[in-house]
Amino acid sequence: MAPDLVLRARLWPPRGRAADLALAGGVFLVVAVGSLRSLIGAREEPWPVTVLGWALILAACGALALSRRRPVAVGAFVLAATASYYLTSVYDGPLMLAFVVALYRVAAEGHLQAASALAALIVVGTGIGTLAGNHDVTGVALFMLTGWLVGTVALGWVRHTRLVHAREVERRAATEERLRIARELHDVIGHHISLVNVQSAAALRRLHKDPATGALQAAEALGAIKESSREALRELRATLGVLRQVDEAAPTAPAAGLERLGELVASARLAGLDVRTRTGGAHGALPTEVDLAAYRIVQESLTNVARHAHATTVTVRVDRGPRHVTVEVSDDGRGPGPGGVRGGSGIAGMRARARALGGELTAGLAPGGGFSVRARLPYTNGALPPS
Structure with missing residues (x-):
């Protein structure tokens, strides 16, 4: 975009203080x-009265520049200035427009009772003037004024x-976005x-148990640590890149999904778990959001087993039905205590993922011992996996 077009886009339409000044100037x-x-033609009133009328016009219209910050006070002032103008000047100018604008601003800023009171005052005042013998405002005109x-x-x-409503939405x-980001970072990094x-x-x-023979096993564990930390850094960079929305090259690693279930199983086995997988049902690509949720649920479940369950065997079952996928992760450990995982939010995050879909x-x-996590995820976007 050319610099002059950018400048015009910034200057128009006016916003903030400039918009208030433009409103006052336009009115x-x-x-x-x-x-x-009142300035041209035959004189119907003395010049001092005309000058006073124009001063009231200038004051009432100029006060509109402050109507955004002090809507009720400006509305009351414009009402007083408008009433004074029509009581002193014989020229029936359109100063009522300034009061209508001020009244709208009072209501638009959320002061419904004040706006109703100001409108009632102007209607009552005009009605009293009509009853007192002001033939310029008839009953029909008063009714129309009330409607306006x-x-x-x-x-x-x-x-x-x-x-x-827009602010609440x-x-x-x-x-919801903060919770989603927190849940994603928890699942990825945790x-x-x-x-x-x-x-x-x-x-x-x-190493402490047998420094001589344990060195080889410790080296294997260190290699697994290196691989896990590299994967954590890669996923963290990818997540932060999405949050920054920078123009980066497309990621070369596959997206998180059940197609990468083998990687989760391999990393869990390196942690000393005997992981067994059972898959069934249709084959093919799942809807993206369902695939990601199922992957994260398995990932978080395996994390909880490795940290808290004291289990040796874990079974991961994935069943792809015609309208939903079922994921179940069960172990032979003792599970968390009666109070759940202290300080953890993994199960709550998994449950939030499932409910979101x-x-x-x-x-x-x-029932047979151990702990079990079971999720049922429907294909909410209507994309069914091919048979």
């Missing part, structure tokens, strides 16, 4: 054009309601760091 221009009759003011208040309140979206912790503890235990997840002690 003053319209009112001034409609009030030129009610409509102005209603439009301002509708705008306020829409803005409040934006706040909820930001909260899995690899947990494996590093388990593998390093195993290497130290073997319209699925469900259960976790608890298995």
